[in-house]
Amino acid sequence: MLTRRDLLQQSATGFGLLGLASLMSEQGLLAQPQAAASPLAPKQPHFAAKAKRIIHVFMNGGPSQVDTFDPKPALVRYNETNPPGSSRDTERRTGGLMMSPFRFNRCGSSGLPVSEIFPKISECADDLCVIRSMYTNVPNHEPSLLMMTCGDMQPVRPSMGSWLLYGLGAENQNLPGFVTMCPGFPVVGPALWSNSFLPGIFQGAHINNSNMDPRRVLQNLANGYLSQPAQREQMDLMRRLNEMHLERRGGNDNPLEARIQSMEMAFRMQFEAQEVFDLNRETTATRDLYGRGQFNDACLVARRLVERGVRAVQIFTGSGQPWDDHGNIANHRVNARTVDQPVAALLKDLKNRGLLEDTLVLWGGEFGRTPTSEGATGRDHNSHGFSVFLAGGGVKGGMAWGASDEFGFAAQDGRMHVHDLHATMLHLMGIDHTRLTYRYSGRDFRLTDVSGTVNHNLIA
Secondary structure, X not given: OOOHXXXXXXXXXXXXXXXXXXXXXXXXXXXXXXXXOXXXXXXXXXXXXXXXXXXXXXXXXXXXXXXXXXXXXXXXXXXXXXXOOOOOOOOOOOOOEOOOOOOEEEEOOOOEEEEOOOOOHHHHHHHEEEEEEEEOOOOOHHHHHHHHHHOOOOOOXXXXXXXXXXXXXXOOOOOOOEEEEOOOOEOOHHHHHOOOOOOHHHOOEEEOOOOOOHHHHOOOOOOOOOOHHHXXXXXXXXXXXXXXXXXXXXXOOHHHHHHHHHXXXXXXXXXXXXXXXXXXXXXXXXXXXXXXXXXXHHHHHHHHHHHOXXXXXXXXXXXXXXXXXXXXXXXXXXXXXXXXXXXXXXHHHHHHOOOHHHEEEEEEOOOEEXXXXXXXXXXXXXXXXXXXXXXXXXXXXOEEEOEEOOOXXXXXXXXXXXXXXXXXXXHHOOOOOOOOOEEEOOEEEOOOOOOOOOOHHHEO
């Protein structure tokens, strides 16, 4: 019998594999191959879920809480001064308190305060659950990005999207269950959507949304030489050969198992992947609602993905750290202009289609910024306190939870660590965060490490 290596070497462009399929079937190697259960098959949650899917709209770089969703009149009163209690350790040296250059408006029937830099998002105020009492461990981008996406400052741990796929599977087997979109890479890069020690099939699929051409976003999917039945025969043969190789290695080869599953996924994606990224299928009214641009297209694709059963979608504002405004906080207006219309459109579109009620949307960065000035008009990193908002997915809308101190420097009332946020989000997805574990290197790991408390005050 030919070895696996010999067979591959002698089978040009895959036709040899098909030619030998019937022969090997006679020898019992491919006799009625049993399709293994997909690791992405839907799984039952621990309890009834309010949300089925998550969209994480990531403001990488760290937006300022006191310039977005946490107004602080005391900054006006004490502008350019250093009253007692206004100083905290930060990454860099900062000066006195600095008032926000932006006006806050009370929006919606709830009267939720929202900065003027978000005129479109403010129209969705009654759907927003703003958390003003977030905090994290350190004021550095890399560990804080990892904490927000993976629940640990140490690289590399499984990302939240990977944990969700591992725990719940996906509703659509023809698309990746976890998709992340960024035109290039944020700081840290692929570690932010890594499967780490979880099986490779749970890895996030990175899409460069700088060009949402459906023929280029995911390349080399279509096979111009073989029919679908012929491709299926080829895949069955390749799978069996790989499984035989895996068995000889004791069935313990995560990269090989990931390769087997990725080939199956690539085959299935031919049927739906290009269609979901084809924004020309949307109406002119929908395209106008979202607007045109890289981030706009990503938000529209996010709706199309979750609509088709993708479990987790992550959208980064841009490559690098766009919200990292050390030099001039007025630049937040430019960043807000990038995200305001598409994020509001995403919320409105999901709501109009009946998807927001079971789609959980998270908006926020890896930390906040200081209420004190850096240089003349910038703000430094701040891990002591910051704001994010949740929408849909079973959370209460039109409310602000928790509070920072009078200057907006540190979380004070209803403090929520990132682990608490993750525990609450998993709870909304029907998952007990203490039970979603994976045995690796002699101990059980989980997204929330050894902490995390579900905040039931946010849940409708």
